[in-house]
Amino acid sequence: MRDMKAFFLHLAVLAALLAALPLLSAYHVTNVAKIMVLAVYAMGYNIAFGYTGLLSLGHALFFAAGLYAAGMGISQFGLGSAGALVAGPVAGGLIAAAVGLLALRTAGVAFMIVTLMFAQAGYLTVLYFVRYTRGDEGIVLDRAARMLGGVDLSGDTPRYLLAFALFAVALLVNLALVRSPFGRVMIAMRENEARSRMLGYNPYTVKLTALVVSGVYAGAAGAAYAVLFGYVGASLASVQYSILPLLYVLLGGAGTVLGPLLGALLMFYLIDYASSATSAYQFIVGAVLVVLVLFAPKGILGTLRERGLRWLP
Incomplete structure (x- = not known):
């Protein structure tokens, strides 16, 4: 019964995102598409931090790996959008494996x-090889290169639908993962590593896989960002992009499947509206985060789960 409730809740969220498309202005269509891409990024962070207990500040490196694999693949190697969208997660996974083999010691x-x-080294590498990466100036992808099956991904509706498709697949896979036996092992590793080791699980292997x-x-997420928004730049590899998914997860609720989406949505629009009202928008964002830590230290959905919605995954 609890699994069915969770499944239908997540389907309802996906249905609401799809139904919102014709109701949103062009400005908000672009914003929500970007939020869904960033939510996928935060979902990945949540798997490491929220479910496995790995507090990382290096995820900008993995995001940038996908970003540059897609962007440079298109601009310098003639890779199509489909190939770029495949190259991104492959690059992110390979870099994460290389970092994990060392960092998890x-x-x-x-x-x-x-x-x-590691993330800072990646950022400096991007700046050093400016001849190929274009550094802070970045790479602007031609509209003609951002085609998928004859569909122009620079258009508002195609961009939104592809971001939605990526988010839907990521969300359902994430839900299946945390409900799987391996998902239970990740949570056990987060809660009590010593006891998990006594039960026969190898912490190094479990953490590396996560x-x-x-x-x-x-x-x-990095590849989708490059293809959908047509820009690849060093600023997207900076430490800020390691902190953002952490904030999204903390705001929405660490260890909850929908927490990254809720956190990304609230943080994105909080920054958007606060920055349009005052140049001191970071003060407002900081104040909101302080209030959250004081009154909902487990995030919004984490607090709701603790106070009654026990079936939330």
Whole structure:
């Protein structure tokens, strides 16, 4: 019964996102498409942090891997949009595996610092090889290169629908993952690693697998961002893009499947409206986060689950 409730809730959210398309203005169609892409990124972060307990500040590296695999694949190697959308998650997963093999030899704060160092090294690499990456100036993808099956992905409706398709697949896979035996092992590893080891599970293997899955999600989001919005730049590889998914997850609810979407939606529009009202918008965003930490430390959905909605995954 609990599984059915969760499944239908997630289907209802997907139906609402699809039904919203004809009701939104062009401005909000673009915004919600971007939110869905960023929510996929945050979902990947949530797999590592919310479900497995890996506090990483290096996810910008995985996002950038997908971003540049898609962007440079299109602009410099003649890769089509379909190939770019496949190259992104592959690049994100491979980079996450390489980082995980080394970083997971540490734990806690040391793991956080090591992942941050890897992400910063990736950012500096992007700036160093400016001849290929165009650094801060970035790569602007031609409209003609952003075609998929004859459909122009620079248009509002196709962009929204592809972002929705990516989000829907990511959401349902995420829901299946956390309900699977491996998902239970991830949660057990987060709650009590020593006891999980006594039960026969290898923490290193479990964490590495979770980090690779997280990297695949981040790479897929990066590739989609490049293809749908036509821009690849060093700013998207900066440490800010390691902090953003953490904020989305904390705001929506760590360890909840829908938390990343809710957090990305609220944070995106909070920044959007606050920045249009005042130049001190970061103060407003910070104040909201402080209130959240004080009154809902487990995030919005995490608090709701704790206070009654026990069936929320």
